[in-house]
Amino acid sequence: MLKELELLIRLQTLDELIKAKEKDQKEIPQNLEEIKKKVAMTEKELEEIQKKLKELELTRRKKEKYLDELAEKITDKKAKLFNVKTNEEYAALLREIEKMKEETSQTEDEIIILLDEIEVTHKLIEEKEKKVKEIEELLRKKEKEFEEIVDKIAQEIESFKNEREEIRQQLGDDTRKLYEKIKGTRGNAVVRASNKTCMGCFMEIPPQTFLEVKKGDKLIQCPFCGRILFFWEEKKEDEEG
Ligand SMILES: [Zn+2]
Known part of the structure; x- marks a missing residue:
């Protein structure tokens, strides 16, 4: 085969190789960017769950405080039972106490449901924290890998370009x-x-x-x-x- 034709074929191969390698070079940062996005997204999910946990804990404290208040009131009302003068007053007090006891029982039920939710949320947080750690580890691993690949690709491109230049010099204008x-x-x-x-x-x-x-x-x-x-x-x- 004509030497010039051989050179042209090689030149074209080099052009294609350089183009492909330059495409790889561009895609690597994009890949890292995607993993970084995933880390950020999972961290955000974690924050949301932590926020939810705080809200649940706050509601729980409020309800417990309310329980304490109810207990105090019940004690007060019970003390008053000894001082009432009429049957009507006595009956009214008893009804109030009864109502407060019902409310106590209902609040206790609500707290039990809350405690369940809090436990589930704790587990969710643990899972998300684990996931964040895993993706961060993957990111570090990929960053290191990509660093090496980027260096390698850059070297390859340089060598292809050098060869291309040599061929260009050998070809007629x-x-x-x-x-x-x-x-x-x-x-x-x-x-x-x-x-x-x-x-x-x-x-x-x-x-x-x-x-x-x-x-x-x-x-x-x-x-x-x-x-x-x-x-x-x-x-x-x-x-x-
Ligand atoms: Zn043709």
């Missing part, structure tokens, strides 16, 4: 310009010709042109899309092993 021009309009400049077909535009190449491509002693462009063609015998899958 005209060929280099032609390559850049086709790449600019078509996305890729060098394509395989297979079964008399340009693998860039999938048009059938005239037999004479195909023969010239097959010979490979000069640069041949596809008459339809202008891409530079090279011939490469396609191996069957079972031969590749």
Whole structure:
């Protein structure tokens, strides 16, 4: 194969590799960003549950205080029972005491429900704290991993770019310009010709042109899309092993 054509194929491979590596380079920070978002989200969930726990504890304290107040009042009223003068007054006091006892019992029930809720909330907090820790650990691990990958990718890109520069120097000005021009309009400049077909535009190449491509002693462009063609015998899958 023509040396220039070989160089062009390698140049295109390098261009593609550099493009892919630069894409990787961009995606890595995005991946980290997603994990960071997850940490923030879980921390926020944790805060919400902690807030809820505080509210539950506050309600519980209020209810317990109310119980104390009721108990005091009941004691007061009971003391008054000894000093009442009339049956009506006695009966009224008893009714009041009875009502307060009912309220006491109801408040005690409410506190039991609250205690259950508080216990469940404590468990939820434990779970969320564990989750936050896990994601933070994952984040640290990924940060370290990514740091290494970023370094590696940067080195690879540098080496590809160096090689690309060397190839560019070896290519003639005209060929280099032609390559850049086709790449600019078509996305890729060098394509395989297979079964008399340009693998860039999938048009059938005239037999004479195909023969010239097959010979490979000069640069041949596809008459339809202008891409530079090279011939490469396609191996069957079972031969590749
Ligand atoms: Zn073509």
